[in-house]
Amino acid sequence: MVVPSEMEFAGVKLKITNSAKKEIEETLDLLTRSQYHFQLLVDRSNLYMGMVEEVLKNEGIPDDFKYLAIQEGQFVSDAVSTSNAVGFWQFKKASAQELGLRVDGVVDERKHIIASTVGATKYFKRSNFVFDNWLWSMQSYLQGLGGAQRSIPEKDYGAKKVEIDGKTHWYLKKYIAHKLAFQDYVGRGRKNPELQLATYEGRGKTLHDVSREVNVDLEELKNLNKWLVGSRIPDEKSYKVIYPVKSGSRPIAQNTEEPKREEVKKTTQSSQAGVTKQPTKESNSNRSTYSGVRPVEGNIGIFPRITGNIASAYEPDQIEMNGIDAIRARSNDNVKTLANRVGKSESKIRKYNDLGDNSRLKSGAYYYVKNKKNRGKVHYHIVQPGETLWSISxxxxxxxxxxxxxxxxxxxxxxxxxxxxxxxxxxxxxxxxEYTDVILPKDDPTPEDKMIKEVSPPEQPIKKQTQIIPEKKVKVEEEESVEEIEMAITKKALIATSSDTIITHVVQPKESFFAISQKYGIELDDIIDWNGLNVMDGLQINQELRLVVPKAYFLKKTDLKPTATVREIYHEVEKGETLWGISRKYGVTIENILKWNNKTDNNLDLGERLKILQDN
Incomplete structure (x- = not known):
């Protein structure tokens, strides 16, 4: 697949340089290398994509964002990442609740395709209010609003043309690869003729009730509706139960009125808070393997790359690993026997492979017989469970x-x-x-995949690639549940580094978690972790919060005070104006406008008068 030099994303024209093309191509290679697993993800995505497209359209979000859903959670409802982000759009608990999603012992809306997509759109709209550019809004989904503001120059806010080059954030280049890979196969009415997913109003019912009404096996309903934690669906608002419609059947018609759009909006409104994806990111579930290879994410393809006469890999001068002469270790090999086989000294074999004096060789593993390089062939690697610096090198x-x-x-x-x-x-x-989310791998196929296999033609055998080495599997205990995995994830410690410092913030009237995170350019979930709080408990006036704040915050221009050299003026908000546009008009920062007017969010009302302080 060819990466174009120009393309469009959500009204922003993208110019892609050659350096970025190479990175995007490598990610494309990873996504499409296995035809079987690519098709499985296409089929799973198409089951849900119609629902995602409808929500995006209703909420006024560009349709291009639907491919981000594939990148984030691969349409696995109960995907769990290493930083405890969960569900289709990979929300942490505090972030989800701040965006109006219910997460408790009854319902976890992060695992509901419609509710979680609505939550994601709220974040995109909130972020776009600041950046006036959907591309930067997408980047902030990984970094958080504060992190994106620190890395995106203010002059680029509102940009209609953006150059994608080697310095562009890898998350955006990974998205471009996903869009290119799936845009011709996913969405826009594409459906599996043998299997579709439909919705049924379940307000106040149990899944057992719904099972009888739609004539679907109860266990199938449970597998497709993991968002329901309790036994009965709450009745305070609409809850759509997902159920399968197989060939020859039609969705069940219901004589129930849908809530008015205004009512739905009202129930989903929340206090102003940002999604903490930091570090973000990469969200990938049920990470597929192909010919025994462990896929590695980021701006990369699959490594290591083994070429040459694989059948004779145990003999010298037969194969290369990443373009460097290498050999495969036999079951009884040690450093001495391997060195003798390739005609090298033991000390050189240890040097070539960064092996210590007591290091032992692993049967079947590949080892270099010449010096490794000073740099990698690709830019980044995202650390996966079980990896070490040595294994990555x-x-x-x-x-x-x-x-x-x-x-x-x-x-x-x-x-x-x-x-x-x-x-x-x-x-x-x-x-x-920088960190990003890594979804914990699962060995079992998803319920959707099982259904797809049931209605799809028999699998065709996949021709193995002879240049690929056996997989380095990450062992996961079979009896380990999602709850046990979540409990094992530690909260972020209150520790300062050379680039930041610990302060005590006293909560002011009308301040929210989001307002405080935006003020200091830190992440909402970090505030929760540092202070052992529950976002649903809210904040109290004069409550003390311990925060780790970047030192760069204290180097900013101090607030202007009304003195003899400062002029106080007022700006009346006109239709279509944003805080960013107003800040540029007067040459001040958004943060100062918020402070001068005691505002805790970026929302503006038509005719609102804003106080602006300027030097005479």
Whole structure:
């Protein structure tokens, strides 16, 4: 598949440079390499995509965002990431509740395709109010509003043309790959003629009631409606039960009135809060394998890349790994026997592979017989469960010490799942360490996949790729439940680094979690973790919060005070104006406008008078 030089996303014209094309192509390769798994994801996406398209249209969100749903959760309702983000759109609990989603012992709307998509649209609209650019709004979905504001120059707000190059955030390039991969196969009325998903109003009913009414097996309903935690569906608002409609059947008609749109909006309104995707990101569930290869995400393809005479991989001068001479270890090999087989000294084999004096070889693993490179072939790698710095350096053929240097890491530093590692260049000192979500892998197929297999033609055998090495599997205990996984995830500690400091913030009248996170450029969920709070309990005036705040915050221009050298003027909000546009008009920051007018959010009313302080 060819990556175009120009394309459009949500009204923004994108110019894609050659450096970005290469990265996008590598992600495309990962997405489409296995025809079987690609088709399975296409089929699963099409089951839900009609519902997503309808919500996006009703909420005024560009249709292009539907491909982000594939990127985020791959349409797995109960997908759980390493940072405890859950569901179709990968929300953390606090963020979901701030956006009006119900998450408790009765219902978890993060696992409901319609409710969670409405929640995602609310975030997109809120973010776009700041950036006036849907592309930056998408980036903020990973970074959080504060993180995106720090990384996106204010001059680019409202841009109608954007250049996608090597410096563009990898999350956006990954999205472009998803859009290109799926746009011709997913959405716009494409349905499986043998299987569709329909909705049935379940307000006040039990799934057992619905099962009888739609004539669908109860267990099938439970598998498709994991959002219902309790035994009975709440009756305070509409709840659509998802059920399958197979070939020869038609959806059940109901004589119930739908809630008016205004009522639906009212029930989903929430206090102003941002989605914490930091670190974000990459959301991928039921991570497929192909020919025994572990897919690795980010701006990359599949590594390591083994080429040559694979059948004779145990013999010297037969194969290369990432373009470097390599050999495969036999079951009884140690460093000495392998070195003798390739005619090298033990010390050189240890040097080539960054092996310590007591390191043992792993049967069937591949080892280099020449020096690894100083940089990787791709830009980034996102750390997966079970990986180490050494295994990553081997996978990409990059020297271990060079990998440390590029990421400004100490050898004893703990490697956390989800960290974005730099492979080609040294991470600039002014760019903070970035993390993204990694969805915990599941071995069992989803309920949707099982149904698709039941109604689809028999599977065709997949021709194996002889250049690929066996998978490095991450062991997951079979009896480990989602609840146990969630409990194992630790909350973010209140620890300052060289680039930030710990402060005490005293809650002011009308302040919300979102307002505080926006004020300091930190993440909402971090505030919750640092202070052991529950977002549903709200905040109290004069409540003290301990926060880790970037030192850059204190280097900003201090608030202007009405003095002899400061002029106080008032601006009356006109139709279509945004805080960003007003801030540019007067040469001040959005943050100062909020402070001067005691505002806790970016919402504006027609005719509202805003106080502006300017130097004479």
């Amino acid at each position: 081997q996978d990409y053929g990059i020297k271990y010490k060079k990998l440390l240097q590029k990421n400004r890491m100490r050898e004893a530093e703990q490697l956390k799942v989800g960290r974005v590692l730099w492979l080609r260049f040294i991470r600039p000192a002014n760019i903070p360490i």
